Each structure stands twice: as structure tokens, then as C-alpha cells.
Amino acid sequence: MYKKVCKKIYKLIKKYDSIVIARHVGPDPDALGSQLALKESILTTFPNKKVYAVGHPASRFKYLGELDGIDEEIMSKSLLIIVDTPNKCRVDGLICDPANSIKIDHHPFVEEFCTLEWIDDTSCSAAQMVLELIFNTDLKLNASIASKIYTGIIADTNRFLFSYTSSKTFYMVSKLISETKFDFVSSYNNLYLRPIKEVKFEGYIINNMTITDNGFAYLKITQDMLDEYGVDAATAGNMVNNFNYIEEVLAWAVFTVDNNNGGTIRGNIRSRGPIINEVAANYGGGGHKLASGVRLKSFEEVDNIVADLDKACQEFK
Ligand SMILES: [Mn+2]
Numbered sequence: 001m002y003k004k005v006c007k008k009i010y011k012l013i014k015k016y017d018s019i020v021i022a023r024h025v026g027p028d029p030d031a032l033g034s035q036l037a038l039k040e041s042i043l044t045t046f047p048n049k050k051v052y053a054v055g056h057p058a059s060r061f062k063y064l065g066e067l068d069g070i071d072e073e074i075m076s077k078s079l080l081i082i083v084d085t086p087n088k089c090r091v092d093g094l095i096c097d098p099a100n101s102i103k104i105d106h107h108p109f110v111e112e113f114c115t116l117e118w119i120d121d122t123s124c125s126a127a128q129m130v131l132e133l134i135f136n137t138d139l140k141l142n143a144s145i146a147s148k149i150y151t152g153i154i155a156d157t158n159r160f161l162f163s164y165t166s167s168k169t170f171y172m173v174s175k176l177i178s179e180t181k182f183d184f185v186s187s188y189n190n191l192y193l194r195p196i197k198e199v200k201f202e203g204y205i206i207n208n209m210t211i212t213d214n215g216f217a218y219l220k221i222t223q224d225m226l227d228e229y230g231v232d233a234a235t236a237g238n239m240v241n242n243f244n245y246i247e248e249v250l251a252w253a254v255f256t257v258d259n260n261n262g263g264t265i266r267g268n269i270r271s272r273g274p275i276i277n278e279v280a281a282n283y284g285g286g287g288h289k290l291a292s293g294v295r296l297k298s299f300e301e302v303d304n305i306v307a308d309l310d311k312a313c314q315e316f317k
Pocket residue numbers: 030031084106124125126156
């Protein structure tokens with residue numbers, strides 16, 4: 001089934017002289033890695049084509065490559081490929097609707113907005129799907145493309161820790177390493193090296209979080225705390241991924257004031273059992289069963305969701 005769709009995608013890529021590749025707003029390493037790997041693969045295979053990777057850059061992930069600015073005229077004439085994005089409103093840099101568009105995504109289905117959609121919600125990452133596309137067509141691969149794909153895969157699976165890592169993931173990564181001989185160990189430096197202030201702030205969260213009798217851990221993070229350690233709301237929010245495997249904690253969250261978004265409270269919630277996205281949905285949030293996010297108006301609202309998440313932990317026990 002996926003072989004057929006890969007061939008269809010390749011045919012369209014072959015047909016167009018100009019191709020635009022987009023991904024979701026607030027890019028993570030999988031979004032950028034799959035986007036820039038696909039761009040490089042198309043350009044390596046077809047050096048005469050014009051390929052643009054669009055969207056706002058993220059300075060943190062600059063090592064994955066540069067992005068391109070384009071106008072409406074270019075986009076309207078191009079083949080548009082959107083990676084890692086389930087819904088249209090989350091596409092970064094979409095300025096018009098070209099005649100042909102392709103979606104390559106591993107999120108649960110939200111809406112149809114491309115003329116050709118390849119959705120595989122059993123895939124661990126969009127990067128794995130781009131690799132599948134390369135392996136099943138005449139698209140080329142090299143060490144530089146491989147490192148971008150690998151970064152996407154290890155970021156979305158948290159180094160093969162999450163459950164949607166499959167035998168296919170290991171098989172394809174093994175093939176990726178043996179075919180290109182790229183230095184996969186150096187990918188970890190780019191992804192995991194961080195300044196001491198961030199590590200110290202993580203220690204601060206651990207030392208100051210409240211853990212309820214039902215196993216729900218949380219911390220409210222104010223602007224003063226962010227200023228003291230010199231970290232931003234997004235960085236603080238992403239730290240929840242590091243609090244897995246604490247014996248006394250079933251689910252956990254950090255609630256961070258986000259002055260870049262009008263002083264709203266950014267809630268990042270994780271779980272190793274209790275279903276949390278249903279609770280988050282009651283507050284306008286979303287995400288997966290065990291990894292979810294929400295945006296709240298005030299710390300008073302935080303108290304309500306904390307009570308609900310604590311209850312979810314109690315029911316799980
Ligand atoms: Mn992804």
C-alpha cells in the first residue's frame with residue numbers, strides 16, 4: 001500500500017520543476033529534519049529543480065539547515081509538500097493553495113486538505129516516512145540527508161523510548177546507517193547538548209514540584225523563576241520529557257507563564273499510565289493519551305486542571 005503512494009509522490013516530484021516543502025508552526029527536530037532531508041534528497045536526485053523549505057526558522061535547530069523565503073507567485077506554481085502536520089491551520093508559511101499538494105504525516109487524522117495524503121499514524125515520525133519514500137523510489141540518500149532523518153527519528157521517539165518505535169523503525173535505521181555510514185553519534189551532541197542554566201533549572205523543577213498522594217506531580221513556573229535561570233517558557237515546557245520513570249509519579253505537568261503569548265499559561269502534561277488528553281480536552285487542549293498540552297488563562301484555572309489530573313491518577317490507581 002505505502003509502496004504505491006511512494007511511487008505516486010515520486011511521479012509528482014519528477015513532474016514539477018519547482019517544489020515547496022512546508023511543515024508545522026513551532027517546528028521540532030522531526031518537522032525540520034523531515035522537511036530539510038526531503039529537500040536535500042530531491043536536489044541531490046534532480047539538481048536542476050528548484051526546491052524551497054519554508055516556514056519560520058528555529059535558532060535552536062539551525063544545524064539542520066537554512067530555510068527559504070518565497071512569494072505567492074512561486075508557491076502557486078509549485079508542487080507543495082507538507083510534512084508532519086495534520087491540520088491546515090498549523091502549516092507554517094502557507095500563503096496560497098497550489099493545484100497539487102501532498103501531505104506526509106504520522107499524526108492521527110484531523111482533516112483532509114491536500115490533493116494527495118499519505119498518513120501513517122503507526123509511523124514513529126515524519127522522518128521515518130520520508131526515509132520510506134526514499135527507500136521505495138529513485139530518490140537519493142547520502143550522509144548529510146541521513147543525519148537529518150536520524151535526528152527526526154530520535155527526537156520523536158526519544159531515542160527509541162516511546163511505544164510507537166517499531167521493528168520497522170529499527171530495520172530502517174539499520175539500513176540507513178549501513179548504506180550511508182553517517183556518524184550517528186554526533187547527532188546526539190546537536191540534540192542533547194545544553195547550557196548549564198537549563199540543567200540547573202531542571203534541578204529547580206525537580207526540587208520544587210508538588211507530588212500528590214495519588215502520584216500527580218506539578219509546578220507552576222512564574223516569570224521571576226524563568227528570569228532567575230535565564231530560560232524561556234518553551235524550554236521550561238519541554239523539560240517535562242525528562243521526568244519519566246520516577247517511581248512516585250504517575251503523571252506530571254509544568255505550568256509556565258508565557259509572556260510571548262500574552263501572559264497565558266502554557267501547560268505541558270505527561271503520563272506513564274493515566275489518560276491525560278481527555279482531561280486536557282476539557283480545557284481546550286489536545287495531544288496524545290500520554291503526552292498532552294493545554295493553554296490556560298490564569299493560575300486559577302491551573303488549580304482546576306490540577307485537581308482533574310490528580311483525579312485521573314486516583315482512578316488509574
Ligand atoms: Mn513528528
